[in-house]
Amino acid sequence: MLSRLDIYNVRNLEAVRLHGLGRACVLFGENGSGKTSVLEAIHMLSLARSFRASSARSVIRHGEPHCTVYGEVAQAGGAVRALGVQRETSGMAMLKVAGRPVRNVSSLVAELPVLVINADSFQLLVGPPAGRRRFLDWGVFHVEHEFFPAWQRFQRCIKQRNTLLRRDKLAPEELAAWTRDLASAGERLTACRRRYFDQLVPVFGEVAAELLPECEAVGLRFRQGWDASQPYEAALAATAGSDREQGYTHVGPQRAEIAVTVGGHSAADTLSRGQQKLVVCALKLAQGHVLRRQERPMTCSYLIDDLPSELDAIHTRRVCDQLQALGAQVFITCIAENAMAGMWPAAAVPPQLFHVEQGRVTPVGPANPGAGDAVEDGQ
Numbered sequence: 001m002l003s004r005l006d007i008y009n010v011r012n013l014e015a016v017r018l019h020g021l022g023r024a025c026v027l028f029g030e031n032g033s034g035k036t037s038v039l040e041a042i043h044m045l046s047l048a049r050s051f052r053a054s055s056a057r058s059v060i061r062h063g064e065p066h067c068t069v070y071g072e073v074a075q076a077g078g079a080v081r082a083l084g085v086q087r088e089t090s091g092m093a094m095l096k097v098a099g100r101p102v103r104n105v106s107s108l109v110a111e112l113p114v115l116v117i118n119a120d121s122f123q124l125l126v127g128p129p130a131g132r133r134r135f136l137d138w139g140v141f142h143v144e145h146e147f148f149p150a151w152q153r154f155q156r157c158i159k160q161r162n163t164l165l166r167r168d169k170l171a172p173e174e175l176a177a178w179t180r181d182l183a184s185a186g187e188r189l190t191a192c193r194r195r196y197f198d199q200l201v202p203v204f205g206e207v208a209a210e211l212l213p214e215c216e217a218v219g220l221r222f223r224q225g226w227d228a229s230q231p232y233e234a235a236l237a238a239t240a241g242s243d244r245e246q247g248y249t250h251v252g253p254q255r256a257e258i259a260v261t262v263g264g265h266s267a268a269d270t271l272s273r274g275q276q277k278l279v280v281c282a283l284k285l286a287q288g289h290v291l292r293r294q295e296r297p298m299t300c301s302y303l304i305d306d307l308p309s310e311l312d313a314i315h316t317r318r319v320c321d322q323l324q325a326l327g328a329q330v331f332i333t334c335i336a337e338n339a340m341a342g343m344w345p346a347a348a349v350p351p352q353l354f355h356v357e358q359g360r361v362t363p364v365g366p367a368n369p370g371a372g373d374a375v376e377d378g379q
């Protein structure tokens with residue numbers, strides 16, 4: 001859990017220092033005050049990049065050569081782990097874990113798993129399969145330790161195989177060797193995905209039933225990317241001709257997909273935007289549960305940009321109940337100070353409130369959003 005956060009030159013945040021962060025933090029403020037930028041900074045601490053910008057440059061405060069985020073993660077058992085990320089306008093990234101430089105983002109991610117829920121989240125359902133593969137692999141990465149090396153190996157093999165397939169002069173032995181390697185890495189990474197998916201499905205079913213009791217059963221199906229009745233190597237042999245003709249590998253884990261259904265129909269084609277957001281919340285909550293149930297339990301930090309948008313009070317409250325029950329850390333942004341009033345479970349420790357104003361972040365808590373001017377929804 002993130003207990004301290006220092007942000008320098010991220011968008012309009014020149015210098016923001018937040019200490020003693022608790023399980024639930026609500027950031028409120030006008031449009032353009034810097035709320036999403038705070039979430040972006042936390043995201044950078046986990047993945048070295050923002051969730052909304054494609055380039056590092058756009059996140060760096062105009063006129064500055066770099067931006068820096070420093071954080072402390074309180075681990076189970078009381079230890080504290082320091083994380084640091086600096087991004088330069090050139091795109092260069094400097095990452096540190098416990099004061100030591102690290103080369104790979106995977107070292108950061110492992111320290112601070114973050115999940116984003118925002119206005120774009122419905123894309124996870126309606127967008128291309130690549131988004132759902134990323135969603136799946138994020139969880140697999142945290143839970144299956146064989147996954148990352150297998151995934152790296154697979155990426156290398158498929159790149160090499162596709163290059164060979166595009167060559168004018170075929171090199172059959174070389175192609176066969178890379179195909180064998182590809183098949184074995186692909187099987188390994190798919191086995192990891194399957195094991196993780198099997199843990200995810202029942203938890204997702206429970207959470208989805210809590211969030212959308214009014215919907216028919218929401219289901220998940222995993223498609224591994226080739227005919228599941230045969231080994232990957234056989235599937236590759238069967239498509240060897242068309243692979244060669246078109247110069248790329250047609251089947252495999254690069255084509256894996258998760259199908260989300262409601263009462264047997266595609267969720268993307270059936271649900272309203274608000275319901276889609278709830279299904280995405282259920283998917284991400286389920287990931288948090290799976291991480292928490294590991295031998296070495298991990299606490300996810302949820303970055304939830306403008307939670308109340310598209311959700312009515314009843315469903316917002318259900319999402320809050322679920323987040324609280326999960327024991328995750330939650331950063332929620334909203335516009336009005338009282339937007340989350342009455343939403344967080346009254347019996348829980350109330351969220352810390354922060355007012356974001358022109359790039360400054362000021363604690364105004366502790367406040368009990370369950371009390372005061374909460375509006376009862378009588379509908």
Ligand SMILES: Nc1ncnc2c1ncn2[C@@H]1O[C@H](COP(=O)(O)OP(=O)(O)O)[C@@H](O)[C@H]1O
Pocket residue numbers: 010011012013029030031032033034035036037038057058059060061062356
């Ligand atoms: N690279 C940048 N340098 C300086 N300011 C920026 C940069 N990028 C965006 N901004 C400004 O930062 C402000 C904060 O944006 P944002 O965090 O999205 O606000 P909020 O989420 O509170 O609506 C906006 O007013 C925007 O104009």
Ligand SMILES: [Mg+2]
Pocket residue numbers: 032035036037305
């Ligand atoms: Mg915003």
